[in-house]
Amino acid sequence: MAEKDRPGDDVPGDDEVFADAAAGDVPDDDALVTAGGGTAVAERSKDESPKAKKSGRGPFGRIGGFFREVTSELRKVIWPTRKELLTYTGVVIVFVVIMTTLVAGLDYGFGKAILWALG
Numbered sequence: 587m588a589e590k591d592r593p594g595d596d597v598p599g600d601d602e603v604f605a606d607a608a609a610g611d612v613p614d615d616d617a618l619v620t621a622g623g624g625t626a627v628a629e630r631s632k633d634e635s636p637k638a639k640k641s642g643r644g645p646f647g648r649i650g651g652f653f654r655e656v657t658s659e660l661r662k663v664i665w666p667t668r669k670e671l672l673t674y675t676g677v678v679i680v681f682v683v684i685m686t687t688l689v690a691g692l693d694y695g696f697g698k699a700i701l702w703a704l705g
Contacts, residue, residue, distance in 0.1 A: 643651070666674065
């Protein structure tokens with residue numbers, strides 16, 4: 587089941603579109619083309635080139651843009667609550683202790699077996 591608009595969604599209100607598509611209510615191909623769809627065009631005009639929007643920005647502008655985008659993405663993160671964080675941390679610590687004990691036990695057992703067989 588799809589969740590409703592969460593903070594950080596790129597397109598608010600897109601859940602209804604996905605719900606319609608999941609329910610099998612898919613329009614025919616002609617409706618998609620008239621709605622702005624169609625085939626991809628291999629040619630690109632000079633106004634739409636990816637480098638066109640980067641022109642005029644120096645290295646400091648690009649670095650500043652990078653940090654603005656990082657800040658924007660970090661605002662979209664759904665951070666865990668303190669209780670969730672403590673639960674996840676506890677699960678990880680327990681798992682690591684169990685795996686360490688298992689590997690140490692196998693190492694000890696194989697070491698004793700090799701000494702018994704060869705020694």
